[in-house]
Amino acid sequence: RKEVEQDPGPFNVPEGATVAFNCTYSNSASQSFFWYRQDCRKEPKLLMSVYSSGNEDGRFTAQLNRASQYISLLIRDSKLSDSATYLCVVARYSTLTFGKGTMLLVSP
Amino acid sequence: EAEVAQSPRYKITEKSQAVAFWCDPISGHATLYWYRQILGQGPELLVQFQDESVVDDSQLPKDRFSAERLKGVDSTLKIQPAELGDSAMYLCASSPLYNEQFFGPGTRLTVL
Numbered sequence: 001r002k003e004v005e006q007d008p009g010p011f012n013v014p015e016g017a018t019v020a021f022n023c024t025y026s027n028s029a030s031q032s033f034f035w036y037r038q039d040c041r042k043e044p045k046l047l048m049s050v051y052s053s054g055n056e057d058g059r060f061t062a063q064l065n066r067a068s069q070y071i072s073l074l075i076r077d078s079k080l081s082d083s084a085t086y087l088c089v090v091a092r093y094s095t096l097t098f099g100k101g102t103m104l105l106v107s108p
Numbered sequence: 109e110a111e112v113a114q115s116p117r118y119k120i121t122e123k124s125q126a127v128a129f130w131c132d133p134i135s136g137h138a139t140l141y142w143y144r145q146i147l148g149q150g151p152e153l154l155v156q157f158q159d160e161s162v163v164d165d166s167q168l169p170k171d172r173f174s175a176e177r178l179k180g181v182d183s184t185l186k187i188q189p190a191e192l193g194d195s196a197m198y199l200c201a202s203s204p205l206y207n208e209q210f211f212g213p214g215t216r217l218t219v220l
Binding site for chain 2 (some may be wrong): 041097
């Protein structure tokens with residue numbers, strides 16, 4: 001079983017749609033959780049950290065369920081500029097483990 | 109804004125040749141990471157340094173890959189000899205201890 005599993009997509013949505021990505025992780029000792037965004041042929045960049053209480057940053061909402069070892073990302077009112085690959089990341093101490101990523105394509 | 113620098117950005121080589129990649133982390137970042145990202149996959153950690161010391165190189169194919177960070181600042185990753193399966197993006201990242209990792213633009217390696 002992979003340490004971090006994500007649906008690779010692609011998710012094709014129209015502008016303005018709401019889209020949700022899910023991720024599961026296998027190591028119950030994981031300590032920190034993140035979503036990174038990676039544009040085509042670019043480096044990953046931190047989108048947001050994920051907390052058990054849930055956290056929101058503008059149109060983006062992330063949620064963590066430690067009991068189910070499940071992480072989610074919700075994007076509301078999708079923009080063309082949201083088209084990218086979204087990487088689910090879990091950390092133990094300073095070591096990050098990345099999922100394969102979920103590709104999002106937002107169309108006009 | 110401070111950035112992680114990497115060079116070269118692109119490298120094309122023939123199999124069995126030696127290649128080397130360079131990374132200069134953000135000033136003051138003690139931790140430096142080298143990742144390999146194959147197309148369609150997430151980045152996979154090759155080696156992690158804390159200052160000049162290797163913290164984790166369990167996934168580094170040591171028969172052909174080597175990495176060093178002699179003065180605890182910039183770092184070099186070497187592959188000798190390169191194989192076709194080494195074609196990938198090689199990403200360097202740095203972070204203050206236990207904090208967000210900042211990635212450089214990567215070196216895209218093609219082995220022919």
